[in-house]
Amino acid sequence: MRVAHRDPADGARRVVTRLLLATRNPKKLVELRRILSSFEVVGLDDVTHYPEVPETGATFADNALLKAREGFRRTALPTVADDSGIAVDALTGMPGVLSARWSGRHGDDEANLRLVLDQLADTPDERLGAAFHAAVAYVDEQGEIATSGVMLGRLVRSPKGANGFGYDPIFVPDGYSVTSAELPSEEKDAISHRGRALRALARRLAEER
16 A cells, blocks of 8 residues: 655655564564565664654553654654553453553563463453454555554463464463464454454555545
8 A cells, every 4th residue: 555645845745655663572573564564664773763752651542642652753754653462351450551562571472471471370261251452553745544453352371372472372362272372474464453454444544644
């Protein structure tokens, strides 16, 4: 998809196909590049280094906007950022925005996953409902767009599959008998919280830009 923007300096239309994705997570970058395949997507390691803004927001949307605004401010490239996590019913919606650092070490997927399973050790299987949430923010010279997506499901007690990251190996989407990490990439993209949010963003860009 090619998105046309009007240059405020001269009113001319220009076509934007290059986006900054404000992440250094290589697995997330691969996934988002796959979903946003109509764009040339560069990551933070492809631009002049700048310190990543802390994720201090109270919601996924807050954090996505913080990162997208900073990326655009630093690089002047149209910037996409996401924040996502898992909400577990039996943990009253946690880890939520703390999903990536639930164990105290940011980005330690194995430790985060094991801590959640330990916390649910005495929870009956029928109470292992959960949902993945994602917020995506886009910032350019014209303003901001925010979208979101949800994937409902349940947790299992033993990690399965290698085609994913984070909590994917213990999350079974509604209507499936396998975990997110056992699904082929294209099938996962079609139902995932992040895929839904990004496709909503693509539609908004086509309509509004």
